[in-house]
Amino acid sequence: MKLSDYFLMAASNLSQRKLRTLLTTFAVVIGASLISVMVSLGTGVEDFITKQFTTFVPLDTIHVAADPNFGKFTAGASQLGAPPQEINGEKPVSQSRSLNEKDIKTLSNLPYVARVDEPIKVQAKSVRLEEDQKNYEVQVSVPTPYKLEKIKLASGKYFEEKERGKAVIAYQYLKVWQLNSADEILGKNIYIKVKQNLGFFQEGEEKEFRFEITGVTEKTLASTEIMVTPEDGKEMARFTSNNPSLHQPNQPIDLVVVKVNDQKEVPKVAEKIRSLGYGTQTPEDMLGAIGQIFRVIQFILSLFGVIALVIASLMIINTLIMSTYERTSEIGLMKSLGANINTIRWLFIIEGSLIGFLGGLIGIALGQVFSYVINQIAHQTFLKEFPTFNVSTFPIWIPLVTISISTIIALIASLYPANKASRLDPIEALKTE
Amino acid sequence: MIELKNVSKFYPMGHENVRALNEVNLKIEDGEFVAVTGPSGSGKSTLMHIIAGLEKPTVGEVIVDNYDITHGGDQFLSKFRNEKIGYIFQNFHLQPTYNCVQNVALPLVFKKVPRKEREKKAKELLALVLLTTRLAHKPKELSGGERQRVAIARAIINNPKILLADEPTGNLDSSTGELIVEILKSLHKERKITLVVATHDPEISKHADKTICLKDGEIVDCKSLGTLSKNNVFIREGSRIISKKI
Secondary structure (H helix, E strand, C coil): CCHHHHHHHHHHHHHHCHHHHHHHHHHHHHHHHHHHHHHHHHHHHHHHHHHHHHHHCCCCEEEEECCCCCCCHHHCCCCCCCCCCCCCCCCCCCCCCCECHHHHHHHHCCCCEEEEECCCECCEEEEEECCCCCCECCEEECCCHHHHHHCCEEEECCCCCCCCCEEEECCCHHHHCCCCCHHHHCCCEEEEEEECCCCCCCCCCEEEEEEEEEEEECCCCCCCEEEECHHHHHHHHHHHHCCCCCCCCCCCECEEEEEECCHHHHHHHHHHHHHCCCEEECHHHHHHHHHHHHHHHHHHHHHHHHHHHHHHHHHHHHHHHHHHHHCHHHHHHHHHCCCCHHHHHHHHHHHHHHHHHHHHHHHHHHHHHHHHHHHHHHHHCCCCCCCCCCCCCCCCHHHHHHHHHHHHHHHHHHHHHHHHHHCCCHHHHHHCC | CEEEEEEEEEEEECCEEEEEEEEEEEEECCCCEEEEECCCCCCHHHHHHHHHCCCCCCEEEEEECCEECCCCCHHHHHHHHHHHEEEECCCCCCCCCCCHHHHHHHHHHHCCCCHHHHHHHHHHHHHHCCCHHHCCCCHHHCCHHHHHHHHHHHHCCCCCCEEEEECCCCCCCHHHHHHHHHHHHHHHHHHCCEEEEEECCHHHHHHCCEEEEEECCEEECHHHHCCCCCCEEEEEECCEEEEEEC
């Protein structure tokens, strides 16, 4: 029998028993829509976290330290949950060697490496607007130019790398400074207060640094972030650490960030850097753990859908067994006219699979609708502040995977009835009316 | 040629075996018209099923058109049934959901013939059995005689060498039955098909080249069953079945 005939015959058989087919398909629809919605929720949240994460750590960068154990779980403590490891001789401890100018030169000359930067960390105490006396909490960051480019601005512009006294602030500050639009704050001055860290026994001095606001970011999770220019950042870091030589040429460096030209080359470049004896940590390493957690959450959520599909598969088995009883005489006739065991078997398998495919298709459509409704509700309630974030996202693989799962489960469910039908004795079958 | 050598068929029924055919030996030459007759339960249908490859004999050998169908597997036997045999059932066995054209074309579906081609052939054969006006009708919209004509068209769509008809007029009134017999006869004559008809109807036996009489699963001398005329019926008397004039 030709493939097209199988499908035509199967479809015709299903349409003969419309209500039963519809009810069985509906069971598959429930399962498929549950799976797709659950997975899309998981994907949406993961997507959100990943996007937020990459605003902190761009995906085309590698963190490099002199310690070859840097970036590994085993550097300090054992990997979580792993059995204790045997120690031969000395326990490997983190090396205290720092990076120097020579290392930076080596790293800069590697293929695909665009630039190497030293991250600048500033511990700030508070921030206030010039005309306001209230202090607010703040996280000062010193972005590299390529990182700055990726940050979307609600208003204003970025500062240049060599500029001084310029800052880009987080959107959330507008609210505390009671401004309605981002444009109103551009050009105003803010004061960031930092305090010298002189250890536990000595009280350090405080100092305020003045910045002119050039831009306001779009709303992100980094709600207290204020970005300052590299030179200002260095100066603040020297003050707080009470170390005037910090970030000066020829000083030891703990950590550098290597920017790679092409994101795809990140693993290769990291490999190369490790082969030179350095330790690396890529965004993949950090995101990997997040991804795994979401994979587990998605799996658990989609289990509900899978359970629904298993129940649906029992209905498919039932439907097809009923069908073999009703169509015993027809099966006998087909055999007497030249249908072989495989013909009958495939006919039933395709019938079952069609139910699964159809259910999957409708389930996906329904899932899309649910997903849309969930997003609408979210945007009007708890996600009012994040208009660009969808709780539920539907990448193309979700429909593909869901339809495949529902079709395969239906196919497996139809194996038993198909086999039963194909083994019918034609003479006995023909006697049934 | 159809040849049965020492063919016996037993059916298990409870703890006993019921004998449907017992050491049957027969030969039917190509192009012959053979009537198989005998009382109900004499083994006519079983004999037809065995020739058609629908059932296997318990003992013995069956050779049809030089194929030993006794030992064939499912693939071989289904191809054999599809291409060599045309089978006509007493109760027509048409697919209720299919129209006439689809019913007639069904054997070609299993032979992977393209749709247009098989529909064309089905229409030609429906014209041959005088059903041109019924092409799109479903079986329930047809009379008994019309249904049997559809079944005949279906049986010959693969140009089989052998046409087996099991009580083809059994469910029809006599005038309709006559028309069916005429169609079968002309097919036998014009297409040189080997025709084997299992029947109670003595009218059919009259037209046959040869009549095989069965009783209790064995071939017997037809005279022992009495003259088969319209006035004769077979009745059960104790454990025996006899022919009696009424």
